[in-house]
Amino acid sequence: MSALYASSNAAGRRADAARPSRLPRDPVPLGADGCPATRWTDPRTAAAYALRGGSYDRTVAWPALVAAVAPGEPRRVSGRPDGEVLDLGCGLAGIGHLLANEHWLRVHAVDISPTMHRLGAERYRDAWLVRSLPDRGGRLQLRRGQCTAAIIQLLLTHLSHPCLIVGALSEARRVLRPGSTLAAIEPGPGTYGHVAGEVQWGVSNSDSPEDGSPYVARYLLGDGTDLPVTAWHYSPDTLAECLHTAGFQLDEISPLYSPGEGKSAPLWLYRATVVTPYVTVSYDTVT
Secondary structure (H helix, E strand, O other): OHHHHHHHHHHHHHHHHHOOOOOOOOOOOEOOOOOEOOOOOOHHHHHHHOOEOOHHHHHHHHHHHHHHHOOOOOOOOOOOOOOEEEEEOOOOOHHHHHHHHHHOOEEEEEOOOHHHHHHHHHHOOOOOEEEEOOOOOOOOOOOOOOEEEEEEEOOHHHOOOHHHHHHHHHHHHHOEEEEEEEEEEEOOOOOOOOEOOOEEEOOOOOOOOOOOOEEEEEEEEOOOOEEEEEEEOOOHHHHHHHHHHHOEEEEEEEEEOOOOOOOOOOEEEEEEEEOOOOOOOOOOOOO
16 A cells, blocks of 8 residues: 555655746737737748848948958958957847958848748858857857957847847946957837837827837838838837846937938937946945
8 A cells, every 4th residue: 555655655756846837927929909029030021021122231230340340451361260249139140241241350140030041041152151049048160259340130129028129238248358349230219100120110090109118110121011020119218228238338319310311210220339347336335
């Protein structure tokens, strides 16, 4: 009888061990319509995103990012890159290919979508364009201080909470060297309700959303259709606070206008520098 009881207990312990954690999990973020937000790991999302035209990227966004992170005096030593750039949320990694092919830089292109990497690799190939996925905890597969610069394009607006923005920026800061530059392009003042960067940012006849609220952004595709995705509205003050919390000093925010569209609907370029060492303020000494 005791042997049977012990065997039953052991089986119960094994069943408990196999049962998934009962700890509360983060709820699935919801979009503006109350449905689950866009899942960027969905192969269908990546396949549609790959149909973007990209003329704004090639004429406005990429030149601005290149100017921010490319070395002013390239050395171009045979077989050795002039620097290592992190492209966080790289998508197809078109700008990564540009930096590797024309500016003598090794680019670490990171995205959470395996399909996006596969489609990008079919279009953009270079020995110095290194693609990778973050691990399950969101950690980059790079050493501390490995990179000399970082770029972000239309990533932060698709994160559902400022804590996720701080997490992404903190991980970028970990792999950047002291004094390195981070350049990011994101929507901002004057963008909502308009087309900017070949994206319709929200509906023009609705009120501007509150900070942190979701809305629908529609990426305009080359075949005349669009890809609706969930975006969240973040003010420059919120992004500046996230940068500061992650260990960056914000140096500049400047508008990027599409050629021929006047000055009505810009995207915004954020330039920041890695702050090192971290500065700890004692409020007992503040007067």
